[in-house]
Amino acid sequence: MNSESFIKPGFTKESLKKKFRLSEFISEKVISSTAFLTVGLILLIFIFVFKETLPIFHQHKEAKTRTEQNVADKPISYGATAESESRPEVYGMETDSAFDQSGETGVEPTMEERYGADADEEEIVGISNLLGTEWQPVSVHPRFGLVPLLVGTIKITLISILFAAPIAIMAALFSAAFAPSWLRELIKPVVELLAGFPSVVIGFFALMVMATFFQDFFGYGARLNAFVGGIAMALAAIPIIFTVTEDVMTAVPATYKEASLALGASKWQTAFFVTLPAATPGIFAAILLGIGRIFGETMIALMATGNAVLISANPFESVRTFAATIGAEMAEVVFGDTHYSVLFLIGSLLFIFTFSLNAIAEFYVKSRLIKRFQGKVS
Amino acid sequence: MKRMNHKIKGGLLVGASALSVVIIVAVVVIILLVIILQGKDRLTWEFLTSFPENGMTEGGIFPAIYGTLLMVLIMTVAAVPFGTLTAIYMSEYANESSIISKSIRFAVRTLATVPSIIFGLFGLGFFIKFVGGGMDNMFLGGQLKWGQPNILWASLTMALLTLPVVIVSVEEAIRTVPRELREASLALGATRWQTIRKVVLPGSKAGILTGTILAVSRGAGEVAPILFTGAAYYLATLPHSLSDQFMSLGYHVYIMATQSANVDETLPIQFATTLVLLLLTFSLNMVAVVIRHRFRKKNK
Numbered sequence: 001m002n003s004e005s006f007i008k009p010g011f012t013k014e015s016l017k018k019k020f021r022l023s024e025f026i027s028e029k030v031i032s033s034t035a036f037l038t039v040g041l042i043l044l045i046f047i048f049v050f051k052e053t054l055p056i057f058h059q060h061k062e063a064k065t066r067t068e069q070n071v072a073d074k075p076i077s078y079g080a081t082a083e084s085e086s087r088p089e090v091y092g093m094e095t096d097s098a099f100d101q102s103g104e105t106g107v108e109p110t111m112e113e114r115y116g117a118d119a120d121e122e123e124i125v126g127i128s129n130l131l132g133t134e135w136q137p138v139s140v141h142p143r144f145g146l147v148p149l150l151v152g153t154i155k156i157t158l159i160s161i162l163f164a165a166p167i168a169i170m171a172a173l174f175s176a177a178f179a180p181s182w183l184r185e186l187i188k189p190v191v192e193l194l195a196g197f198p199s200v201v202i203g204f205f206a207l208m209v210m211a212t213f214f215q216d217f218f219g220y221g222a223r224l225n226a227f228v229g230g231i232a233m234a235l236a237a238i239p240i241i242f243t244v245t246e247d248v249m250t251a252v253p254a255t256y257k258e259a260s261l262a263l264g265a266s267k268w269q270t271a272f273f274v275t276l277p278a279a280t281p282g283i284f285a286a287i288l289l290g291i292g293r294i295f296g297e298t299m300i301a302l303m304a305t306g307n308a309v310l311i312s313a314n315p316f317e318s319v320r321t322f323a324a325t326i327g328a329e330m331a332e333v334v335f336g337d338t339h340y341s342v343l344f345l346i347g348s349l350l351f352i353f354t355f356s357l358n359a360i361a362e363f364y365v366k367s368r369l370i371k372r373f374q375g376k377v378s
Numbered sequence: 379m380k381r382m383n384h385k386i387k388g389g390l391l392v393g394a395s396a397l398s399v400v401i402i403v404a405v406v407v408i409i410l411l412v413i414i415l416q417g418k419d420r421l422t423w424e425f426l427t428s429f430p431e432n433g434m435t436e437g438g439i440f441p442a443i444y445g446t447l448l449m450v451l452i453m454t455v456a457a458v459p460f461g462t463l464t465a466i467y468m469s470e471y472a473n474e475s476s477i478i479s480k481s482i483r484f485a486v487r488t489l490a491t492v493p494s495i496i497f498g499l500f501g502l503g504f505f506i507k508f509v510g511g512g513m514d515n516m517f518l519g520g521q522l523k524w525g526q527p528n529i530l531w532a533s534l535t536m537a538l539l540t541l542p543v544v545i546v547s548v549e550e551a552i553r554t555v556p557r558e559l560r561e562a563s564l565a566l567g568a569t570r571w572q573t574i575r576k577v578v579l580p581g582s583k584a585g586i587l588t589g590t591i592l593a594v595s596r597g598a599g600e601v602a603p604i605l606f607t608g609a610a611y612y613l614a615t616l617p618h619s620l621s622d623q624f625m626s627l628g629y630h631v632y633i634m635a636t637q638s639a640n641v642d643e644t645l646p647i648q649f650a651t652t653l654v655l656l657l658l659t660f661s662l663n664m665v666a667v668v669i670r671h672r673f674r675k676k677n678k
Contacts, residue, residue, distance in 0.1 A: 021569060023569075023571060024569050024570065024571050027571040027574075028471065028570070028571070030463070031463050031466055031467045031470075031471060032467055032471060034460060034463040034464055034467065035463065035464045035467035035468065035471075035472070035482050036478075036482070037460075037464075038464050038482055038485045038486060038489070038541070038545075039481050039482055039485040041485065041489065041538065041541075042485045042488055042489065044500070044504065045492065045496065045497075045500045048500055048503040048504040048508065049496065049499050049500055049503060051503060052499075052502075052503045052507075166398070167398045167401055167402065168398070168402075170394055170395040170397075170398035171395065171398035171399045171401075171402055173395045174392075174395035174396055174398065174399050175399065177395075178392055178395065178396070179399075187399055187402075187403075189667070190402065190403050190406055191402060192663070192667075193406055193660070193663075194402065194405070194406050196595065196599075196659055196660060196663045197409065197599075197656070197659075198598075198599025198600065198601070198628055198655060198656075198659060199494075199599075199600075199601070199602075200599065200601045200628040200629075200631050200632050200655075201409075201413070201599070201631070201652055201655060201656055202409075203632070203635075204631055204632075204635050204648070204652050205409050205412065205413065207635055207636070208635065208645070208648070208649075209412055235405060238402060242402075266384070266388060267388075268387075268388035268391050268392055269388070271391075272391060289491065292491055292493075293491075295493070296492075296493020296494070296495060296496065297493070298493065298494060298495040298601075298602040298605075299601050299602055299628075299632065302632070302636070303632065303635060303636055323493060323495045323602075326495050326498075326499065327495055327498075327602060327605055330498070330499075330502070330605070330606045331605060331606045335507070343499075344499060344503070347495070347496055347499040350493055350495070350496060351492065351493075351496050354491055354492060354493055354496075355488060355492070357491075358487065358488055358491045359488075362484060362487060
């Protein structure tokens with residue numbers, strides 16, 4: 001009796017098989033496809049921001065073929081480039097003569113000549129135009145030189161990170177190594193509070209209060225400048241740098257500190273010569289993330305930097321950043337215009353830059369940290 | 379001598395790091411104090427409930443408050459279910475070490491670091507031109523209705539921006555639900571989806587709430603993504619349909635401070651508007667912190 005029931009169990013191999021349930025199937029598919037959509041979202045952002053920049057390159061090609069045609073049947077279609085003729089003073093004699101030559105001799109134009117012809121088309125943005133030093137998007141001869149914007153962005157990022165990084169890292173060191181736990185519990189919410197300030201509020205504060213204060217203090221000319229904007233952006237970057245650095249420092253294995261203390265090192269020596277070096281890859285990542293934040297910061301740049309397109313090394317001059325240019329000009333631009341495409345090109349550059357910063361912080365630095373904390377690499 | 383030197387060095391170092399903390403705290407306190415002191419006189423019930431008057435040099439900010447709340451509401455409806463499902467996938471279905479799970483995690487982190495202005499560009503290129511323009515061509519025969527900035531596109535753009543906030547908080551909450559509870563449910567014969575619905579989700583309600591509140595607080599304060607996807611300088615009426623533009627608190631602060639005809643005269647209005655924005659975001663943050671704190675305590 002007993003053995004029989006043992007031999008004949010209540011379930012068979014078939015009954016153990018997972019039953020197909022519609023609700024189960026649907027829910028799993030819905031959930032997983034939603035999750036994949038998140039990855040798709042990044043791709044979508046890539047695609048749609050780049051897509052709008054395409055007309056620049058497209059027009060460029062179109063113009064090339066157009067000029068080739070022009071050369072082929074020169075007398076009739078020469079009029080197509082009449083615009084360039086009517087404004088010879090802008091582009092100088094070189095391109096004109098190149099054009100005349102090819103027109104007269106009927107020889108296939110060389111690359112150089114074609115390129116010159118491209119630049120003649122008013123609508124077209126050649127590489128030379130993008131690399132120019134003038135940014136005058138709204139004029140008879142629009143200039144889309146990105147150099148001053150790049151210089152401005154880099155300048156303000158430098159100023160900002162020079163303020164933000166030391167303060168945030170030192171504060172994180174204090175919080176992780178010296179502060180008693182009750183104090184740490186107070187510092188953290190304050191930093192979170194700072195992170196919770198909307199950037200428009202920081203921009204407003206910089207514009208209304210900080211700008212006046214610093215002008216009275218230093219006595220420089222331009223009220224809104226790279227210095228004021230840089231400090232305001234540092235306020236936005238400090239919470240990120242602080243949080244990441246503090247996390248890494250508390251993640252440094254306790255054995256490190258204990259060993260150091262046991263060898264007779266004092267508390268500050270341990271903090272400075274053991275904890276800090278062990279956490280360097282993490283601090284590096286924190287600074288990268290901070291730079292990414294500053295680089296893409298729009299509202300503070302719009303409100304507190306003065307927005308004048310200038311190339312100068314003086315920190316007390318107005319600057320214009322990439323992000324601020326998009327924010328200021330996109331609303332007034334004609335859809336599909338060259339100017340519109342150039343603004344999207346700037347957006348693409350911003351996106352690529354912050355994306356790579358994040359990727360470096362994520363992959364390179366993390367693997368270094370893990371190896372270090374596991375003691376595989378000294 | 380050497381000992382003295384050592385002590386001085388240590389003292390300097392600790393002092394410098396303490397000073398950094400003091401600077402951060404001081405900055406936060408100063409910003410708060412200045413904005414509260416300058417803005418509090420203007421902050422009356424009337425200011426909150428009336429329309430701007432005389433080219434926005436007088437009157438209140440009711441349409442901006444209304445617009446912000448409406449935008450945040452639509453954003454929440456879009457972002458929270460999406461974010462919650464993604465978080466469920468990552469904690470319940472995905473294999474932690476698989477490439478899929480890793481790439482989703484990377485995508486979420488990337489999404490969190492993309493500059494907010496890029497979301498604005500994406501909203502313009504995707505929602506307004508591609509989706510909106512496509513809808514106009516298909517249903518309205520090219521008549522312009524959806525292919526221009528409006529509150530729907532602005533809210534959806536903002537939803538993308540706040541998505542990582544939701545995902546991170548919900549996932550954290552889901553992971554605090556003890557494994558034994560899930561195993562008990564499965565052992566009783568419940569399926570995976572039943573377990574998620576009846577055990578995991580109720581256990582992480584607080585996390586979903588925290589994520590929602592944090593997302594709302596973030597979305598209410600951001601301006602860059604709505605600069606050209608739906609925010610308006612001034613509107614005489616409140617938005618009635620999804621295809622209307624709207625006024626927003628943050629955008630209001632920005633234009634009043636930079637583009638209004640008389641910046642100095644309207645300074646009190648600007649400070650008061652900033653104060654309202656700060657109160658809104660801070661009170662929401664505070665609630666989120668309290669809920670999270672209680673939740674963590676309960677789980678310990």
